[in-house]
Amino acid sequence: MGIIRASKLIYEYIRRDEDEHVEEVNRAIDQLTVDIKKGDFVAVLGHNGSGKSTFAKQINGILLPSGGTVWVSDMNTSDESHIWDIRKTAGMVFQNPDNQIIGNIVEEDVGFGPENLGVPTDEIWKRVDRSLAAVGMTAYRLKSPNKLSGGQKQRVAIAGVMAMKPQCIILDEPTAMLDPNGRKEVIATLHELNKKENITILLITHYMEEVIDADRVIVMDDGKLVMDGTPREIFSHVQELKSYRLDVPQVTELAWELKKAGVDLPDGILSREEFMNAILPLMKKRFPDQVNLEGYCPDVGTFGTESAVK
Numbered sequence: 001m002g003i004i005r006a007s008k009l010i011y012e013y014i015r016r017d018e019d020e021h022v023e024e025v026n027r028a029i030d031q032l033t034v035d036i037k038k039g040d041f042v043a044v045l046g047h048n049g050s051g052k053s054t055f056a057k058q059i060n061g062i063l064l065p066s067g068g069t070v071w072v073s074d075m076n077t078s079d080e081s082h083i084w085d086i087r088k089t090a091g092m093v094f095q096n097p098d099n100q101i102i103g104n105i106v107e108e109d110v111g112f113g114p115e116n117l118g119v120p121t122d123e124i125w126k127r128v129d130r131s132l133a134a135v136g137m138t139a140y141r142l143k144s145p146n147k148l149s150g151g152q153k154q155r156v157a158i159a160g161v162m163a164m165k166p167q168c169i170i171l172d173e174p175t176a177m178l179d180p181n182g183r184k185e186v187i188a189t190l191h192e193l194n195k196k197e198n199i200t201i202l203l204i205t206h207y208m209e210e211v212i213d214a215d216r217v218i219v220m221d222d223g224k225l226v227m228d229g230t231p232r233e234i235f236s237h238v239q240e241l242k243s244y245r246l247d248v249p250q251v252t253e254l255a256w257e258l259k260k261a262g263v264d265l266p267d268g269i270l271s272r273e274e275f276m277n278a279i280l281p282l283m284k285k286r287f288p289d290q291v292n293l294e295g296y297c298p299d300v301g302t303f304g305t306e307s308a309v310k
């Protein structure tokens with residue numbers, strides 16, 4: 001059984017008037033059932049308001065279910081006696097690292113979580129060393145977080161969560177405030193943590209190119225789980241994704257348009273090689289003077305971003 005499980009989960013935001021009468025009920029999560037395997041890298045996609053953040057907050061016990069159940073490592077989040085163990089097991093990283101970083105210098109910030117948990121001092125330092133190394137921030141340990149770039153700050157926030165030794169980390173749009181380089185740094189860090197430390201990752205994101213290397217992608221719409229599969233499977237369903245108001249990576253969209261026009265291309269996300277192999281003979285035929293001898297047409301490279309082309 002998985003490390004995070006939700007069964008028929010319902011969450012309703014309820015607005016009440018001064019007399020505590022219910023004025024409005026907004027069902028943000030509607031009968032969501034999902035089972036996340038330990039060690040998986042799972043990306044959660046969904047349009048604004050589809051319920052992604054509400055789901056994340058249920059895992060960490062910030063919000064408790066209105067119906068159904070969430071288990072983290074077999075602990076029911078509705079059982080108050082488990083709340084601290086649940087938070088140690090499932091760490092949360094939010095969109096804005098400034099809200100999560102409190103230390104005056106980086107190493108102090110990373111040690112803050114374990115210190116609060118009462119971890120002995122020498123063990124705290126071991127964890128700080130290990131966490132900073134894992135996110136590639138050892139060289140910055142004595143710097144003030146204010147002097148760091150957005151991507152570096154977010155890596156410090158991730159190190160701070162890692163120092164609590166979680167089995168999984170849930171990240172709610174951790175790259176939303178970062179520039180493309182910062183985004184790449186953070187996503188690469190998450191894959192390192194997942195592969196080397198076997199930390200389960202649940203990444204909520206709006207950026208399609210960030211889900212391409214995930215083991216599994218789940219798509220939410222209107223509080224429900226509407227798609228579930230590998231990135232390749234999910235991106236094979238361009239029309240369905242569009243019906244949930246999700247953008248498809250440019251290169252996938254291009255491949256889809258080419259297929260509609262009769263070009264023989266494989267389904268799903270194309271590797272650069274698959275795309276080139278399929279498209280180059282056609283390009284050479286159509287624009288013989290513009291395709292160089294290495295078989296690389298510079299214009300093709302602009303069809304998708306590096307990461308989307310993979």
Ligand SMILES: Nc1ncnc2c1ncn2[C@@H]1O[C@H](COP(=O)(O)OP(=O)(O)OP(=O)(O)O)[C@@H](O)[C@H]1O
Nearest residue numbers: 013026027028046047048049050051052053054055
């Ligand atoms: N504090 C709140 N009070 C009332 N309704 C809320 C609250 N937070 C979220 N909602 C509503 O719950 C639904 C799901 O919101 P949620 O923030 O979970 O979606 P999301 O997929 O994370 O969106 P986004 O991508 O914009 O962050 C939306 O209809 C939203 O308006």
